[in-house]
Amino acid sequence: MKKIRQKLKDLFQTHRIGQANNIIMKNFADRLNEAIKAKGSAICVGLDPRMNQIPEHITEAAAKEHKDPFVAAAAAIIEFNKGIIDAVHELVPCVKPQVAFYEIFGAPGMQAYKETIDYAQSKDLIVIADCKRNDIGSTAKAYADAYLGMTDVYGESRAAFDADALTVTPYLGYDGIKPFIENCKEFGKGIFVLVKTSNPSSGDLQDLELKEGGQMFEIMGQLVDSWGANDIGESGYNFVGAVVGATYPEQAKKLREIMPNAIFLVPGYGAQGGGAEDVKPCFKEDGTGAIVNSSRGITFAYEKDENYGPKEYAEAARAAVEAMKKDLSKI
């Protein structure tokens, strides 16, 4: 009995057990804000492994051990990611693995995705699964269980990917969001809904002017604000966050006002052209409210920094994080 209680306590402390067991989960926004404070940085490291940029000593070692090229690629990715995670975990609160770069290696790639999530969490990092999943009803529920919950099968309850948060796409409306929100509540997880993305053609849909006034991305902001309204944590933020690109600072400024309780996940810094001044409008005046992501600029920093060779890719990543931290501290 004592053992069970200790186990439940451990589970509670690591936020891995749901309301189903009558334990109220900690709000994801509070978890994230605490981690940002503890690490003294609002940086998210994107783990988008591209095989042709992973140092050769890693890819070649993996190929020696595994004959199947997808299995070898998966092994190389895990090895590479572990190096990055070891180098940056003391400096940043979270990482964001982009699933497309794992799916491209089939089932072995998805195994590498899971192992990356597990390893990052073992180093006390919050993991945002960047999957931009979306569907309706029972299908959305299946995605929510896969990434932010448990799969019930053969009388067991087991997590398929068990990330801390997931990016989702809003085109299907509330039906496509509700199952994710329910899992967030039950398992203490979060979502980040695409609102204003960082790419050049994001305006095709997102900037359309509406008859009732305002633009599409503003309506999306209002919807996201309403979807999270019931679940505001102690930090003043809720677990329904928003993706707002660093490349559109004016729109970000508007969205910061529309969604006062949403944490912004901000892509587009660095490789996509956004700088510290561009991400500033995503933060509130007290310095809270956003997480700025950088992927290639950190993980493959060794390619551009002549102080480091391929074998020092992790050290180069750490230095890039420190430089980014310094850059962001200006604002």
Next chain:
Amino acid sequence: MKKIRQKLKDLFQTHRIGQANNIIMKNFADRLNEAIKAKGSAICVGLDPRMNQIPEHITEAAAKEHKDPFVAAAAAIIEFNKGIIDAVHELVPCVKPQVAFYEIFGAPGMQAYKETIDYAQSKDLIVIADCKRNDIGSTAKAYADAYLGMTDVYGESRAAFDADALTVTPYLGYDGIKPFIENCKEFGKGIFVLVKTSNPSSGDLQDLELKEGGQMFEIMGQLVDSWGANDIGESGYNFVGAVVGATYPEQAKKLREIMPNAIFLVPGYGAQGGGAEDVKPCFKEDGTGAIVNSSRGITFAYEKDENYGPKEYAEAARAAVEAMKKDLSKI
């Protein structure tokens, strides 16, 4: 040399080789339309395996063979899908496996997804991967390679999932679509872009009235029409299709006019409440232009048809397809 030529010819006939080798791929729309004609039906069978609805004799046999519950679930899914595919492949041109029901079982589930695609193609079915993937630039390219192309790794070129078509989400604009279109051209594949979905809250975004006139889904229709304009095949259709729900016949009618060259993938028939009359506006007067999907209504027909027990689930599925064929023939 003769051998190589024969091999190239075989590859060409099975549409598995790209323009990179100076062979022009057959347009996906032509392939799909030929298959519809050959099978005499415009039905797509959705393969959304839910473990609690798969007959027990299958799930139990899988559990006896595999200790790991995810591996056992994956084995049960493949066995179940093979039964359905064997029963329906002579009657329908295509199947549509919904990836969420595979991702929920982690990497083993994704292996089952691949094996389902391969098995369906071995029975001459066209496979629409229902993944609603979306991202920008190089990330969208990774998804496109994963589902509609080849992964280059360790000097090899190998397909991760190799479906014939993929559903995609448009919220990111053209940047998020272009990499898929390029792969469609190179590998003879297709995409279906979400335009007007079948769910109750699809109007949250899709029905918003625009300042310039019209509603959001109409603009989406215009965009989809323009994205496919350069790639119209001999059948008069292009490989950029649209998802248009059976539950909104009036909007479907408008969209049929806006996108004269797009094949509609129509969910919402049967379990979601759409009937033959509701899907009628998705077709042109000559009876071409749409594929109507049914998932649960076919694959789990045995649960509702007292003529069949769980062991005859495949026969029940075949009977359900025949009933649907008859129902659709009215229009």
